[in-house]
Amino acid sequence: MLKSPVELARTVFEDLVTTFFPGDCSACGGPLLGVGSTSLCDGCIDALRAQPGTLCARCGEALDIDGVRYERQFGAGPLLCSPCRMVPPVFERAVAWGVYEDQMRELTQMLKYERVRSVAEPLGRLLARVIEGLGDAAGGGVAMSRDVGVVVAVPLYRAKQRQRGFNQSVLLADVALRELRRRGSAWRLREAHGAMLRTRDTESQFGLTPGGRRRNLRGAFEVIDPAAVAGREVLLVDDIYTTGATARECARVLRQAGAERVWVATVSRAQREMVAAWDAGNAAETAVWDAG
């Protein structure tokens, strides 16, 4: 049926409005206020709260009250979770903005599986904040040098990247670096994403024991440009930190290639109890494991 002139005018007007003003929030469908580069409403961004509680100074695992009490009484130096106390990770510190749940989880999945690239904007800005935190030694941890580092995003296997069209960790890292520059921060980081390759596809990490996860990732990464990382501080960026198996393996390979120290920053993090619950048989969570 033909549209009346009034209807036609309305359609044209609506098209103009959606062109010049963004429509609905891509997460909750609510209205977007103001014109920005993000496709999320303020409410959804506010829901991405920083991880609360006392965290392990090395890996960022949440410490329970008993753990904190024990550490305060018997531990010396920074507060650590017991795995980090027993076997210190190859990387210096891993930091994450939030917990991988609720809105954070929804947005991360939107970025990776629904390929909504614009979600990388707000998430990348949160990543910038957490990177800034690496520069101070608060909590007894060590601080990353602000002016000599390179950033390497955890690479995807070629076929997977082709299928997805992008590497979400590269998008996040690039937004974060841009944000740090925009804020005029003291950080002088350069990207070196091409320095490392994922040389084989790793089967799903789902349901594997910690040892199984490590073996699954052995030999999966290779530094193809050692000159880019040798003698430097390397900041490894990923979307999620789940068991830390990916971070540890990448850090090992980077250190072997001569990296001075390796730091890890992710947008979100799963806590051990969540990982245990997923392993206990929620197959719907399988998608999480391709991140490691």
Ligand SMILES: [Zn+2]
């Ligand atoms: Zn929203």
Ligand SMILES: [Zn+2]
């Ligand atoms: Zn720890």
